[in-house]
Amino acid sequence: MMQQLGTYIAENWSDILLALWDHLKISVIATVITLVIALPLAVVLMNRRRAGEIVLQIASAIQTIPSLAILGILIPFVGIGTVPAVIALVLYAIMPVFQNAYTGLTTIDPELTEAAEALGLPRRMKLFRVQIPLAMPMIMSGIRIAVVMIIGTATLAALIGGGGLGTYILLGIQTNNDAALIVGAVLSAALALLASGLIKVLSRVSLKSLGIGVLVMAVIFGGLGIGTSVASRVAQGEKTTVVIAGKMGGEPELLINMYKDLIEASDPNVAVELKPNFGGTSFLFKALKSEKIDIYPEFTGTVLQSLVTDGTSAGGKAHVSHNPATAYKDAAAALTAQFDMTYLKPMKYENTYAVAVRTADAKKYDLKTVGDLAQISQNFSSAFDPDFYQQSDGYPGLQKTYGLKFSSAKTMEPSLRYEALADGKIDATDAYTTDPQVKQYNLTLLKDTKSFFPPYQGAPLMNASFASAHPKVVAALNKLAGKISDEDMREMNYRVTVNHEKAATVASDYLSKNGLV
């Protein structure tokens, strides 16, 4: 494990540093905005107790909304990326900062307040020389709570394409990569501890030097931000930038790297910016609609089942044809009609459900199709992913269509079922056709000759306006149409998620081997 972690860090350290920097940036921006809102609010409201109590109630109420819900609410208004992440973080952090500052300022010994008044101190002086210094321990503890919370919660930014250390946590969960998970979790925890310690030290520093320090930090961060954005703009020069995003995991990352290589090879004036592990289906689709991204790879089955409707006013689910060519045609037509999007030709491979058996058994019993398995299924035990086991388009339908009669059929944790099959604990299970474990455990996938499973073919999705404006990009991407077999994809997935090779390397290997670039 330690060795695996070491290799992972060694191979990805520059990306990890970048994510750490992103994380820090999001956290600092959120903290600064929080302070700018919450502290003056507390100062203004300290002499208006009723309004202060109301604000406290509102801040507490916001605190109780789950963070995912806040992110979901924000997307239609501010889109995806760092902005909604920062807004959500600020909404959460206002409460501890405001509450502590307000309480600190309103619980100062009344004798001291009276003394300050009787001395005829002007308002500003009373505030900065007496009230704020006396409330400082409370204010600082509020800020400490907020910063630790911000750094922890900022991991959620990854869900909506905001980047940061959360990317590694999500990646780790999605691809079962413990090294990535540990890198993300440990670094964000360490960052939180470090920040908390730093604030503890800062709370002993005088108000004046603290103000100067914050100002310097703001200038540094602001300067860096402007600097990098200017630098990147200068570096890109005249080039057109195309932004391509991918869903979570190794396979989308492979695909978008291929897109990048193909596009850049065909048109040197185009620079492609990749956003791997950008989020889930609905995030990506919304990002494309709002033109935050230009292209992302999507599956035909997903388009028909979750993105488009059947075209009637009732907006029911689209019919899913079990013929891959028809499914693609339906999906492309619906996307054009309903969203004015262009769906390019799909690749060959299908990432769909399949029935897997051990290769030894397949040879022994001469099993090639699910129909072959049905003949002898009474001798086989089976276990399935719980969802697959229950859905009518999963095991129950499959059983009916092929007349399967397993000696036993149980549910099993999805991550365990391949290993259980390889170890002989079960004899058949459901699988995804491009899962690298098929290769890793030497399994055989049986052909779905009756086309029971809906087709899941991948193809680049973009807005129609983008497609017509960039014919060269379209031509470059169309080179992948009909390419990449299930076997190829499994092989590449194996190299990326099991061997931890870089997606970019594996992608360019494939393209050059097949003469596509």
Place this chain on the structure above:
Amino acid sequence: MIQFDHVTQQYDDTVALKNLNLTIESHELFVLVGPSGSGKTTLLKMVNRLNEPTSGRVLIDGENVADHDLNDLRQHIGYVLQTGALFPNMTVEQNAGIELDVLGWKPERKRKRVRDLLNRVGLNPDKFCDRMPSELSGGEAQRVGIVRALAAEPLMILMDEPFSALDPVSRKQLQDLVLQLHEELGITVIFVTHDMSEAMLMADRLAIMRKGELQQCGTPAEVMAKPANEFVRSFFLDRAADSRYLSNIVDAGFGVDLRNNPASSDVSWSRELSASDTVVDLAAAFHAAPRSGVKMGNHLLRQSDLIAYLASISAERKGEEAAK
């Protein structure tokens, strides 16, 4: 001169001050005394507008305080609170000089002023300037509080029960200090206390208050000689009831023995009283002729002896009560 002109203070249903008229002369050490709830602190805080009267006016040298710029008014009136109320985030020097910061004094001048005043109140500046309030005793903190009030050379100082939280020894020292400073600086002092003996000891003149109403106003001797009503009499004289004969004063060691003191042979006295006369007779004598002495047997008694005696028996009584 400070005039309270038909001053009333009302909070919801309760009347804290009822149509009160009172004049305090410049350079006077004036004491407002009365039990808690008498309205003495409410009255004091009207001078620097920590309280605004519901009706009536407060005039300083004929000018209504309500017409003054608030901060300017307060910057020229020193204020000493019960506990010193030093700001815990500042050193002694910063606390003492904060008013001078407001007034824009240059650092060197400010420093000199603060050090000078610290010396005057008996605190060594080299030792105390950099201390934090948490490192001071109650008496030391109150001395710094007095320095803070005096720093900006105010026209007057308001003191709100300044010594009530101190131990008897510190209290005595600070009472003497305030009397001495008043003497030296000639500044107007308005001093609030609930302790009659402290009032007697400190006051040039005093006003006795009860439930928002003025009971009597005058010098200690006047009040003692002619209490205006039963409340003043009991508040003032019951403490001395058991030991009110002049022989008790002499026995307690007050007064000058004319036999042992040849230098005092030329001292004049206006009246002669006997050992069985009471303190009230003595007070009446001083009321008639405040500056001259009274002869009792072989002893010469002055007004200060009477006041010191009454203060001492009152302190004794407090000790007894505390012991019980």
